[in-house]
Amino acid sequence: MSASTPGTGRWERYAAAAEGLPEYWHPAMRSSKLGRKPRAWRLLGRDLVFVRHAGRAYALEDRCPHRRIPLSAGRCEFPGTITCIYHGWTFDLADGKLVAALTDGPDSPVTGRARVRSYPVEERCGMVWVWMGEGAPVPVEDDIPDELLRSDARIFALYREAEGDWRHAAENGFDESHGKMLHRSSWWVVFRRMAGWNETEIVRGENDRWLSRYQHSVHEDDDYPGLGRWPRFNFWQRRQKKVAQGSNEHAVSIRLPANLRVRQPGRSNWTHYEWYTPIERGRYHYLVFAVAWTNGWRRVLWWLRYWTYILWVHHYDFNNQDLSVVPLMGDSHPAPHFRPDVSIEAWRRMVEDEARQPAPRAAAE
Numbered sequence: 610m611s612a613s614t615p616g617t618g619r620w621e622r623y624a625a626a627a628e629g630l631p632e633y634w635h636p637a638m639r640s641s642k643l644g645r646k647p648r649a650w651r652l653l654g655r656d657l658v659f660v661r662h663a664g665r666a667y668a669l670e671d672r673c674p675h676r677r678i679p680l681s682a683g684r685c686e687f688p689g690t691i692t693c694i695y696h697g698w699t700f701d702l703a704d705g706k707l708v709a710a711l712t713d714g715p716d717s718p719v720t721g722r723a724r725v726r727s728y729p730v731e732e733r734c735g736m737v738w739v740w741m742g743e744g745a746p747v748p749v750e751d752d753i754p755d756e757l758l759r760s761d762a763r764i765f766a767l768y769r770e771a772e773g774d775w776r777h778a779a780e781n782g783f784d785e786s787h788g789k790m791l792h793r794s795s796w797w798v799v800f801r802r803m804a805g806w807n808e809t810e811i812v813r814g815e816n817d818r819w820l821s822r823y824q825h826s827v828h829e830d831d832d833y834p835g836l837g838r839w840p841r842f843n844f845w846q847r848r849q850k851k852v853a854q855g856s857n858e859h860a861v862s863i864r865l866p867a868n869l870r871v872r873q874p875g876r877s878n879w880t881h882y883e884w885y886t887p888i889e890r891g892r893y894h895y896l897v898f899a900v901a902w903t904n905g906w907r908r909v910l911w912w913l914r915y916w917t918y919i920l921w922v923h924h925y926d927f928n929n930q931d932l933s934v935v936p937l938m939g940d941s942h943p944a945p946h947f948r949p950d951v952s953i954e955a956w957r958r959m960v961e962d963e964a965r966q967p968a969p970r971a972a973a974e
């Protein structure tokens with residue numbers, strides 16, 4: 610990704626963030642996928658090992674300091690520890706300290722003289738979250754939208770590995786106009802008239818972590834000089850409900866480190882979320898949530914709706930289109946000004962100006 614738009618060095622921090630924004634809690638994996646067997650997991654260009662002990666999730670650097678063998682190949686010989694498979698160096702899961710070197714006897718002088726980095730871990734919303742920063746972790750709730758922490762939030766999650774730059778994935782998520790072209794062939798619009806274009810407003814409320822975009826002057830179809838009318842609809846496609854000016858319906862929002870939220874008319878009783886968490890340069894974890902806030906028997910309806918419709922139409926067919934373009938995207942700046950790109954510029958500006966910065970090295974643990 611180039612360092613500027615157009616050519617002024619304005620996006621230096623953004624350009625340097627090829628492997629993500631470390632000073633945040635990142636969703637690592639689904640809680641249900643983590644048990645007593647150590648799991649290797651790469652995030653933000655680093656190798657981690659996750660393991661569960663006594664119901665708690667832990668994460669350590671996945672590299673034994675002795676001969677660099679991954680600890681994820683090892684096992685838990687004693688409660689609360691992980692033992693390297695090669696010579697038996699044994700590390701405390703809580704703080705990564707070497708508590709024994711089994712094949713050098715109980716009095717091994719190396720005991721207590723080595724450690725691996727341990728990463729703070731929390732579990733919320735059915736996910737394992739890991740703090741990747743150098744600084745002291747903020748409360749995990751700071752990095753998760755409040756509404757997802759409500760007790761009536763019913764969340765269905767899909768966690769996938771994808772090719773491409775996480776920044777391109779985030780830009781695609783917050784990009785206004787690709788939906789009106791790329792997603793025109795998705796199953797989701799088989800019975801809907803998707804508008805051809807609109808004016809975009811970018812809004813940032815005071816003390817609001819979300820950057821939002823709203824659609825104004827929505828043009829269902831239009832005449833293009835010398836070309837004709839576009840888009841063309843089929844008779845079975847129905848008109849979309851008009852969105853009132855100032856309504857928060859149809860808002861698409863994004864917040865740091867890379868979390869998208871999509872509300873739309875017609876599905877206002879559920880909301881779509883996405884996270885783009887880099888694995889390393891050029892690959893990322895793509896996490897999507899479908900969320901409804903409901904209790905009692907309506908939970909069953911929501912369950913049915915997800916498994917019979919949303920999973921296939923949104924989480925696979927629709928989102929597969931996004932996954933297919935992200936790795937194809939080049940950095941096209943400087944390019945002629947295209948009005949909908951105002952959303953991308955605003956998102957880049959938010960990363961550039963507001964992303965938490967690494968603490969000075971001395972402050973690290």
Ligand code: FES
Nearest residue numbers: 673675676693696
């Ligand atoms: S490489 Fe891990 S104990 Fe030797």
Ligand SMILES: [Fe+2]
Nearest residue numbers: 781788792931
């Ligand atoms: Fe999309």
